[in-house]
Amino acid sequence: MTTATRKLCLLFLTLGVGLTHNLYAADSKRTLTLAQIAEHPARQAPATAVSLNHTTLSAQLQATVTAIPVGVSQQVKQGETLLQLDCTDFNLSLQLAKAGITITQARLDLAKTQQNRATQLMQKDLASRENVDTANAEAIARQAELQQAEINLQQAQLDVKRCQIKAPFDGIVTQRIANVGQLAAVGTPLITIVDTRQLELSALVNPREVAQLSQADLVFVADQSYPVSLLRAGGIVNTETRDQEIRLAFHGDTPPPGTAGKLVWTDPRSFVPSQYVVKRDGQWGVFIKQQGKAHFIALPNAIPGRSAPLAMAEDTPIVVKGLGPLNSGEPLP
Numbered sequence: 001m002t003t004a005t006r007k008l009c010l011l012f013l014t015l016g017v018g019l020t021h022n023l024y025a026a027d028s029k030r031t032l033t034l035a036q037i038a039e040h041p042a043r044q045a046p047a048t049a050v051s052l053n054h055t056t057l058s059a060q061l062q063a064t065v066t067a068i069p070v071g072v073s074q075q076v077k078q079g080e081t082l083l084q085l086d087c088t089d090f091n092l093s094l095q096l097a098k099a100g101i102t103i104t105q106a107r108l109d110l111a112k113t114q115q116n117r118a119t120q121l122m123q124k125d126l127a128s129r130e131n132v133d134t135a136n137a138e139a140i141a142r143q144a145e146l147q148q149a150e151i152n153l154q155q156a157q158l159d160v161k162r163c164q165i166k167a168p169f170d171g172i173v174t175q176r177i178a179n180v181g182q183l184a185a186v187g188t189p190l191i192t193i194v195d196t197r198q199l200e201l202s203a204l205v206n207p208r209e210v211a212q213l214s215q216a217d218l219v220f221v222a223d224q225s226y227p228v229s230l231l232r233a234g235g236i237v238n239t240e241t242r243d244q245e246i247r248l249a250f251h252g253d254t255p256p257p258g259t260a261g262k263l264v265w266t267d268p269r270s271f272v273p274s275q276y277v278v279k280r281d282g283q284w285g286v287f288i289k290q291q292g293k294a295h296f297i298a299l300p301n302a303i304p305g306r307s308a309p310l311a312m313a314e315d316t317p318i319v320v321k322g323l324g325p326l327n328s329g330e331p332l333p
Helices: 003-028 088-123 129-161 207-213
Strands: 031-033 042-051 054-058 063-067 081-085 164-166 171-176 189-195 199-205 218-221 225-232 244-250 260-266 278-280 283-290 293-298 317-319
Touching: 042 207, 081 189, 088 129, 199 207, 199 225, 199 260, 207 244, 218 244
Parallel strands: none
Antiparallel strands: 031 317, 042 199, 042 260, 054 189, 063 081, 081 164, 171 189, 199 244, 218 225, 218 260, 225 244, 278 283, 283 293, 283 317
8 A cells, every 4th residue: 555545544534533523523412401501581570669667647745836847858867856846835744743743752751750750659658559540541642642743744754755756767758747837636647757767679470470589589670779589478469460469678778668660580490492392292392312212391381482491400401403303202312
């Protein structure tokens, strides 16, 4: 064999090996694992940030409104004064209550002194048992009067405190109902405030999607993105829209109450792309490789032209080539 002939043989041998390798590579790529081809569609639902407390503060005593130092849309801190009532009468009542404490305390001290004196005189046979009982009863009565005076003082202090309407939480003033100079009776609505710290996200989702949310990464998208997590599900299904309300908790920053946006998440289920979903015997489904053969898996909820969820292991080999003539039971390389 000449040198040229040997070179030609080596060339054909090399080409043959390369062709065999390429055919093997093509066959090996006839299937891909579910993890390699899976799609995870993005989902979204309308959502709104809602406050747990939207409170109308009312007068707890009858008095004239003297000042309203805050305005609508103003942010306020817990304990900040929102409205001032005329407290003149209640300050006078407080002074009277304090004077009442002084008087009843003096009477009690005198009664105790007389009680001790009567006891000592009885021990010396200079006073009767009846005198001692009378002194004891007087001391008990004066003690009760002091307790009543202390209660009156506490009530007067409480009334003075109620002259100032303070914010029960950090929030935003949403409505000024009363006006300066107005006489407010007990129970008169004065001012409305919404809580800006205790917020939840209310979203309307399809009941079939609720199960996905506990496994998905959830984000509320409005002016910016806010991470959230599922808090409560199982609300009443709206008979018109067929949506179900769920509640979610914010993590970190929160938007202003009433902010509208959308709840966005990625479906945690694995979806087979539409090009690998085929029809066999009137059913849509996919082919997988099982024990070296093609095996058809029907997907009852599959819709032509759309990806379909497949609840199988991520390493399941999915047939992605040669699907046209393929049938169940045919061997696969």
